Amino acid sequence: MIPNPANVQQRALRINLDAKRYGTFAEIGAGQEVARCFFRAGGASGTVAKTMSAYDMAVSDAIYGPTERYVSRQRLCAMLDHEFNLLLERLDRTRGDRTAFFAFANTVATSSYKTRNDGHGWLGLRFQAEPRQAPSEVILHVRLLDKEAERQQEVLGIVGVNLIHACFYSAPDAARIVRELLEGLTWEHVEVDLIRFAGPVFAGVDNRLMALQLVQCGHTEAAMFRADGEAVQWGELLHKKPALVLRGSFRPVTLATLDLLERAQTAFAADCRSGGADPVTLLEMTLRHLTTDDTIDHADYLERVDMLCALGRPVLISNFRRLHRLASYLARYTNQPLGLALGASKLREIFDESFYNETEGGLLGGLGHLFRNRSRLYVYPSLDVATGAVTTADNFTGPPALRHLLAHLRENGCLRPLEPGRAELLRLRSHDVLARIRAGAPGWSDEVPPAIAERIRARRLLGCPG
Incomplete structure (x- = not known):
């Protein structure tokens, strides 16, 4: 009733x-x-x-x-x-x-x-x-x-x-x-x-802030807007189209972020070649990425959105902590393949059984949702700066009990390795770049895309000194 x-x-x-x-x-x-x-x-x-x-x-x-x-x-x-x-x-x-x-x-x-x-x-x-x-x-x-x-x-x-x-x-x-x-x-x-x-x-x-309000209020699990700030409904954008999603905090977007995105787009477009619609690329921030001390700073949110809009891609705000829930949500609106672009360091979380304690079917149930509809992970290498070790989609081991599952996913093309444009990009860390921006340190603009650097300077985003 x-x-x-x-x-x-x-x-x-x-x-x-x-x-x-x-x-x-x-x-x-x-x-x-x-x-x-x-x-x-x-x-x-x-x-x-x-x-x-x-x-x-x-x-x-x-x-x-x-x-x-x-x-x-x-x-x-x-x-x-x-x-x-x-x-x-x-x-x-x-x-x-x-x-x-x-x-x-x-x-x-x-x-x-x-x-x-x-x-x-x-x-x-x-x-x-x-x-x-x-x-x-x-x-x-x-x-x-x-x-x-x-x-x-x-x-x-x-x-x-x-x-x-x-x-x-x-x-x-x-x-x-x-x-x-x-x-x-x-x-x-x-x-x-x-x-x-x-x-x-x-x-x-600002309708971009209202998209966040919808998710914060629990009226929806995800809301979206175009690069021009216009709110867009899922079916308007995704109907019968493949979708590639890059999740991150984007504080700020670095050259490594852009390299990951561009290489994932190239690989995803090649995998989707079948005469169908062109893939859609979405940049996703979750409430977890936006929350500090249980609050969301709306000014900080809008600053990050301003930077993402400079990349000319639709922005997605969601309450999905787990990627398989995002994949299930997107599957409501398109029956085409889904690609998720991420760093190799995120694989440990994806293949951690404890991460699926609240998921029906546990880890296997979650991965079943994640990889349905010909979905793939496009995995960018991650560098451990302390040891110099580089983790890739090919050498990631995961828990011993999952080695056969990982082998199955690799053999079926579900884990797609990406090569960085330059090896030195793997050393970039967004929190280090953010600290240099706030300190006004020389050279930070060489670590972010030119359009992002221009916007940060012009609008004094992220605490950039005038």
């Missing part, structure tokens, strides 16, 4: 009794669940100018224009454009001086008897904070995790009411809006894996 339905009605009633708010609800694919919450709360005539659902594709195209995918960001934005502009055209002259108009829209695919896939959908609100003010907007993508379509519809109604209520009464505090999205719900019911704020009310909001 969905918790706290009374609280949902209270929030809907508060909006219904707010004489300033008036708008349209357009919902496709899961009934009119959000509008229904407002009608059930009472007093909806003071809030609802119109509700509609255009289920037939031809009817939907006639209203909002043709589209390739009906459950998509593009369709949602077309719905918001059409409904908000129509509302102003019809009502602004008669009541625009006292009314803050809004348009709510969603386009959703719930589970059905024809498919066992999770339900998912796009929701958005375009609204005026005050009468005749330029509109602001929040859009989000949700995964509906209940098995029954009826439960998914009920959850959708709650999320929609929460979104509208939070935008009306918690803006411009975007972080608070994120926290309030799933009030009355738990993670078993719904995941919010994308949110985007725009417009004058949210002029100071």
